[in-house]
Amino acid sequence: MIAQSKGKMFLTDERGLNQMDWYRSYNTFNFGSYQHAHKAPFSNLYVLNDDTLAAGKSVSMTVEEDTDIILIPIVGAIKYKDSLGNKAVIEPGEVHVLDMPAGAGIELINPYENELINFLQLWIKTPGKTIYTHPKVSKFSLTYSKNQLVEIFNQAGATGYMGQFDGRAETIYQLGDIKNNVFAFVIDGAFEMQYRLLHARDGLVLWDIDEVEMEALSNEAIMMIIEIPPV
Numbered sequence: 001m002i003a004q005s006k007g008k009m010f011l012t013d014e015r016g017l018n019q020m021d022w023y024r025s026y027n028t029f030n031f032g033s034y035q036h037a038h039k040a041p042f043s044n045l046y047v048l049n050d051d052t053l054a055a056g057k058s059v060s061m062t063v064e065e066d067t068d069i070i071l072i073p074i075v076g077a078i079k080y081k082d083s084l085g086n087k088a089v090i091e092p093g094e095v096h097v098l099d100m101p102a103g104a105g106i107e108l109i110n111p112y113e114n115e116l117i118n119f120l121q122l123w124i125k126t127p128g129k130t131i132y133t134h135p136k137v138s139k140f141s142l143t144y145s146k147n148q149l150v151e152i153f154n155q156a157g158a159t160g161y162m163g164q165f166d167g168r169a170e171t172i173y174q175l176g177d178i179k180n181n182v183f184a185f186v187i188d189g190a191f192e193m194q195y196r197l198l199h200a201r202d203g204l205v206l207w208d209i210d211e212v213e214m215e216a217l218s219n220e221a222i223m224m225i226i227e228i229p230p231v
Helices: none
Strands: 006-010 016-020 023-027 045-053 058-062 067-075 078-082 087-090 094-100 105-109 117-125 136-139 150-155 158-165 170-174 181-188 191-193 196-198 203-207 211-216 221-228
Touching: 045 058, 045 105, 045 181, 067 078, 067 150, 078 094, 087 094, 094 150, 117 221, 136 150, 158 170, 181 211, 211 221
Parallel strands: none
Antiparallel strands: 006 203, 016 023, 023 045, 045 117, 058 105, 067 094, 067 117, 078 087, 078 105, 094 136, 150 158, 158 221, 170 211, 181 203, 181 221, 191 196, 191 211
């Protein structure tokens, strides 16, 4: 029998849901009114929300502790403005990281008149970290770098990667010398990772591991991996 690495699944149909007529937020971890004993944060990554926002609408949030907010458009662009004076429109293929001190607020806006948008927002605790007033912006192309993971952010000790894969394409993600943990999140398609089957918007936490083996089980499958130190 093959020894299975230590891990924990966060299945898409077990996520929390905070919803209004014009806004829907699926929550991988405890967030807002969704609280569950088995959905505690993973290391300093304490929010991973999969959000859909109606045309012309906006939603505002406030962080209660020093936090890096990472915004990743999936369908359409997303506009934001924060209480530090930053504002921008994030296009697909871009990631913005905002250093938010405790008590800071952000407004997320759908800039379209007739289209829904879908985006991911990740919140990572940053205790003791220097707060920078300007967002950090990175750009990437999944089609140009197909069948491999490309770095999309490196912030607060956490490094994020994303890749688009053909069906049956395989890759191995090698961790560095530091014994970090790994959080994997399927954006689209299906994967086998460390002998576990993952579908779209499923998450998987792995620890005590040196490398991660994965195989795409569908064409145009998209995976995000976050390497983050334990706390």
